[in-house]
Amino acid sequence: MLEKFRAAQATAIKRLKDLEAAQRLPAPYDGKRPPFSDALLAAGPVAVIAEYKRASPSAGDINLGLAPGEVAAMYAASGAAAISVLTEETYFKGSVDYLEPISAAGLPMLRKDFLLHPLQVVETAATKASALLLIVRMLTDAELAEMLRLTYDAGLEAVVEVFDEADLARAESAGAHIIQVNSRDLNTLTTDLAVARRMAALKRPGRIWIAASGIASRADVLAMAAIGYNAVLVGTSIMSEPDPGQALARLTGKAD
Template sequence: MEGFLDQVIAAARERVRVRQKIKPLALLQAEWPARLARTMGDQAPTGQTDLTIRPIEQVDLTKGPDAGVAMAVKTNLREAGQPKGPNKELKPNDELKNNGLGPSSAPPLTPGERFLSRLSKPGLCLIAEIKRASPSRGVLASGLSAEDQGRLYARAGARAISVLTEEKYFQGRLSDLTAVAHSVSLPVLRKDFIIDPYQIWESAHAGAHAILLIVRVLGPQLPHFMAECRKVGLAALVETHTAPEVELALASGAQIIGVNCRDLNTLTLDPARHQELRRLIPPGIRTVAESGIHHREEVQALAAQGYDAILVGESLITAPDPAAKIAELLGGIRYNGLD
């Protein structure tokens, strides 16, 4: 019997086939420099380039929409034992000048660096998800406005937003991601079943800052897909379910690793997987716990296990008051990049 994963991959292949007929990959690539310039401003590189996400210590966060996280991110990294460099005191301008990244010369953040910066801030990061349905629960909120939900999440204290764009089983649309990206200042993750590099390029054009890459889906192709992400400056949230998948993610150079405790074929949950796999991920890699997160006690346990972020969707979508649910999960503490 064909499992859910096989079905959703088949649906993804068909969507890519249709979209490529409407707008070929070559056209997306040709239009990318202009799109990147709109995203990053006058300092955007011209032509196709490798927009590898820099280590967060080398990124100037003193300007732009993420200016409020600059000192907090650097303080967090120092406390975590990252190299301190020549200066013992946290003086952003002096330190950036020593790194050749002073205010006048610092390149702007790529979309992926904006996403990574949010996960690097002190405290547990909430990535709030927008989805209208799920295979395990059916329809959750068929008439949901992605734009309105995104604004609600931003006001309530989410640090990033995940948008499910899979159409057949989750009732998502790529246009949902664009609507959210245009309506909030938070970084946006595209969550879908990525099986073709075309989807990476269309995600970047749609306004994504990061994209979900599932190891079980991509297997040995993972490094190739991560390289495509670098070409367009997207962060890759690399999702794992088993120890060998964590090993492959690390070997592929993943900077952000997600642990999903839901089996993609049976759709059953195994919460113990969060702790089992978190132990395998070394310091310096950002970690995201996915699926099965509904209560404050679960959030506290994940924080104690060392996770940097939680990705929560179903419990927020079905909550009578999503803002109150966010406050409950975070213990009443707002982490919105402005505090």
């Protein structure tokens, strides 16, 4: 699947290269961005990052009738510490344009996509997003280091996604501070929280760790907190419900 996601980025990267050649790249956003990592730590013992997700290869279409701003308001009212915004167009029916209406909720935003090229960092820096996602397995060591440097230089934070111990070693060597452990096998699309439990033993002091995929209940959230995760990221389990805000409230404890 990662190779399919890589191939799907070609159109987006070409568009950015064309804009660069025409000297029409968007200017960096010069407003104040809500700090992403601070929001996660302030929401302890465990923060919930709620995702605006319209589709996925495993779930198909998800609640396409819900507008991004509408969902963001639900999330803010239901205890989300931050909002993850899927911007990948081909497989997830996302768009960078969704970041603007979602920003009205006032929460830090994570741009979640399969980012491969430095110009995609420039593109993200032109939005109100506070952070972006980098996936270790989609980048060489040199590419990961460069993407991190550009991200930090732009005043953004980077969530670096890993799937196993080898990914983690590469992420930390490149200078990652926020680690996201994905418990979904992207080849089989199956999820096993045993991955998050195994990896938790490797967390270093001073790092922020996020558990992604497979979080479906308040018990799952608390279990991840108990083994050292600072946050969990939830998408399909709440977006597939008729009322994503209510589903999120059950995870954050707001519904108790």
